[in-house]
Amino acid sequence: MxxxxxxxxxxxxxxxxxxxxxxxxxxxxxxxxxxxxxxxKGATNFVRLLLVFGAILVGVGILSFIAGNWDGLIPFSKFGLIVIAFILSYSAGYKLEPNYERTARSMYYIGAAIYGAGIFLVGQSFHLQHTVYTDFLLWAVGILPLAYYLKDQLLAVFASVFLIIYSFTAFEPGSFGPYWLLLLLPILFWMNEKRFGRKSSLFVMSTLLATAFIVNTLEAFHFDEWISMLIVFTGGLLIALFPIKHFRTESSWIGSFLFGTVGIMLTFPYSWREWQLETIAPYIFTALFIILLVYFLKQNSLPAILITCALIYRYYTDITYDFMPKSLFFIIGGLLLIAFGFWFEKSRRETVKRHEE
CATH class of the missing domain: 1.10.287 (Helix Hairpins)
Structure with a gap:
């Protein structure tokens, strides 16, 4: 092989x-x-893309048919239709798998779509008392074993997205928080390490999920917003400074995204109102933030270039929008973006040349 x-x-x-x-x-x-x-393997990407979109369309068509006749069916008939469609999809995938692997994947995708949508439809039909966040949790839990069996990172990424949505259960009144993630997060990292061969996409999604879990759990305990922001900023900075061995590039980008996004948010006065320091704290933080970015720029960090561009553009908009003629504002803003693009492309080419040498 x-x-x-x-x-x-x-x-x-x-x-x-x-x-x-x-x-x-x-x-x-x-x-x-x-x-x-x-x-x-690049030559087969089009075939896989075609099959994935075909699976989505078939899944939507089946669910549209069921939903269109929903009112005329008794609850157990609705449940039976969903189960039969789900079993037929998985059975077709299992039957086709030995000889037509990619077509079999599309059958599995249809089954996964029917399973997820069935959760919402059945809950609605039987008037089950739970939040929409729980539906996304059940959907993720249901497709994770399939992702493991097929070694399919696309399904694993979708499961991560559903779990990120579930993490916002902290905002639901009376909720105890997204504590199921304490079990599922280690499983995702373990699957990526042992089953998927350390896929970058799954590492990024798992890291974002861990961030969402921390932030939303703090929200469930009614911590102040600045504490969540400080934790995310510090965590992102640590990931960027000390990247994980097998995901150095991904760690640099995801860490920079986290501390850069939160860092720019902390330059706005509203982030410091709880401390009543909005008159001075944003400017002190901005000065320290710029020093940090200069350090990363000296390390030839491409993400730092993007953060610096975003910070410059944030202050350009804040300072000039109210008094500058709008036509001039957009022209200068566009020229700034072009200059930022040139700077980033030039830096990227220099980095590639250094690696080649």
Whole structure:
């Protein structure tokens, strides 16, 4: 079975094998045999995309049919239709899997969509007393075993998104908070480590989920907003400064996104009103924030460039919008964005050149 690699990786391997062959380190036939062990996976992306959209359309069509005839069915008939459609989809996926793996995936996706929508429809039909956040929790819990079985990072990412939505149960009156995430968060990180081969997308989503859990749990305990902001800012900064070994680039970007977003929010006076320090604290924090960004810029951090651009644009808008003619405001703002884009592209190219050297 051939090992699937990305197109750039495949091109790099081909170039390296040719290099070894030209320098007499590898025979021509051996180079071909080694290259034959690999297969670029980019060519199949269109097929997978087509099947995913097809699965979505079929799932929506089935659910539209059920919902359209909802009022004419008794509750147990509604439940039976959803269960039958769910079982047929998974059965078709299991049957097709040995010979038509990608088509089988689309059947599984249809089943996962029917399962999730069925949760909402059944809850509505039987007048079950629970919040919409619980529905998203049940949907995520239901598709995580399927994601594990198929090694499908797309399903795992969707489950993470549903769990992020569930984490906002903290805002529901009378809720005890999203405590199921104490169990599910470690499972997601473990699945990425042991089952998915350390996928970047799942690492990013799990990190965002952990952030949402912390913030919303603090909200459930009625902590002040500035405490949540400070924790997210500090956590993001630590991730950016001390990136995780196997996800260095992803850690840098996600950490910078967290501390950069919250950092810009803390430059606004409203973030300090609870302390009654809105007259001086934003400016002190901004000065410290700029010093921090200068440090990251000296480390050739691309995310720091984007944060710096956003900070400059935030103050440009704040200072000039009220008194500058609107046409001039938009023209200068557009020129600033173009300059920021040029700066970012130039820095990125210099970083690539340094890595190549």
């Amino acid at each position: 051939k090992r699937k690699v990305s197109k750039p990786q495949y091109a790099f391997l081909k170039q390296e094998f040719n290099f070894l062959e030209q320098h007499g380190k590898l025979e021509s036939e051996d180079a071909k045999d080694l290259l034959a062990l690999y297969e670029p």
